[in-house]
Amino acid sequence: xxxxxxxxxxxxxKGRTKSPPGVGxxxxxxxxxxxxxxxxxxxxxxxxxxxxxxLTMIIGSFGASAxxxxxxxxxPLAQPRNLIGGHVISAMIGVFVYNHIMSLxxxxxxxxxxxxxxxxxxxxxxxxxxxxxxxAVIGSDKIHALGYxxxxxxxAIGAIIMLxxxxxxxxxxxxxSYPEYWI
Amino acid sequence: xxxxxxxxxxIEALRDMHQYMDVTPGDLKKIYSLxxxxxxxxxxxxxxxxxxxETVIKSGGESTLDEAVGLFREHxxxxxxxxxxxxxxxxxxxxxxxISVLTGKPRSSLFDIMNVFHSKKQRSVLxxxxxxxxxxxxxxxxxxxxxxxxxxxxxxINRVPVVDxxxxxVGIVSRADIVKVYEKVRS
Numbered sequence: 001x002x003x004x005x006x007x008x009x010x011x012x013x014k015g016r017t018k019s020p021p022g023v024g025x026x027x028x029x030x031x032x033x034x035x036x037x038x039x040x041x042x043x044x045x046x047x048x049x050x051x052x053x054x055l056t057m058i059i060g061s062f063g064a065s066a067x068x069x070x071x072x073x074x075x076p077l078a079q080p081r082n083l084i085g086g087h088v089i090s091a092m093i094g095v096f097v098y099n100h101i102m103s104l105x106x107x108x109x110x111x112x113x114x115x116x117x118x119x120x121x122x123x124x125x126x127x128x129x130x131x132x133x134x135x136a137v138i139g140s141d142k143i144h145a146l147g148y149x150x151x152x153x154x155x156a157i158g159a160i161i162m163l164x165x166x167x168x169x170x171x172x173x174x175x176x177s178y179p180e181y182w183i
Numbered sequence: 184x185x186x187x188x189x190x191x192x193x194i195e196a197l198r199d200m201h202q203y204m205d206v207t208p209g210d211l212k213k214i215y216s217l218x219x220x221x222x223x224x225x226x227x228x229x230x231x232x233x234x235x236x237e238t239v240i241k242s243g244g245e246s247t248l249d250e251a252v253g254l255f256r257e258h259x260x261x262x263x264x265x266x267x268x269x270x271x272x273x274x275x276x277x278x279x280x281x282i283s284v285l286t287g288k289p290r291s292s293l294f295d296i297m298n299v300f301h302s303k304k305q306r307s308v309l310x311x312x313x314x315x316x317x318x319x320x321x322x323x324x325x326x327x328x329x330x331x332x333x334x335x336x337x338x339x340i341n342r343v344p345v346v347d348x349x350x351x352x353v354g355i356v357s358r359a360d361i362v363k364v365y366e367k368v369r370s
Contacts, residue, residue: 017209
């Protein structure tokens, strides 16, 4: 049995610091503007040009990436290395797991957990990567039919398009600068 | 005197960044304290190159035991590096090494030592290279004093030659040098 110090446990549950301050109106604007353009770019390509094909350019995890690369741009989780690396590594793991494990609940858990481990190992931790791996397993038939192409389109190309928008928007804003680092 | 920043100060600092920072004030304060601690350690831990003695009493490998003992006596030291012709460190010779060889015991009593000197047995000429401890434990000039103190403690030695990247002797650092740094920091 694991020995638990109840007092210490409750103290931990209470938290130990205050919440960070909020941001100003200009920061809210640039976060909104960047995410609008970023998602608009991948969504437009997807729905205007790829809708009738077997391809797609947008997946749900890009919404989460938008939060990071347009709204929390100083975060290590939001840097280009993490954005691209995290999505690509997770996508590869997700497709591999879907192809080899039949049980969907087990494949889901393995895909996400190994994607997190893979991102940690490669210093590319990007939370939306977990969703990218999960989508490879529980996504639509169209996603499943892509096989390993899923890693290239929509994941890698989509992430690159969103990155390009981030590089433009985050650097035209006076008080912003992006990225913090590349590699 | 400037006080340590409080959590409120860190909240204000985060606000001054005018952007969403992916860190809590508590973690930021902790990171700040740890960084400050590292900076303090760096300040109180000068490099070996700053405290070493550059004029080193040393011996060649081909020197005899009597010559080495002469150097010990003349300079009031109990050990020295042994170098080759290019001043590269071959080993270290200490009084303990010499006594061990003469008495044939790793730890000798005063009685053992006196026995050797009263012995009528003719001793053959001994060379430093046969008595020294080799290879020597060495440090680089950019090693910190804390690292050297750790070597002294773990290896139970009193001095260590300082060498450059080519193993050329550039100085020596002793326990006494470390004590001097400690006294300086305390004062």
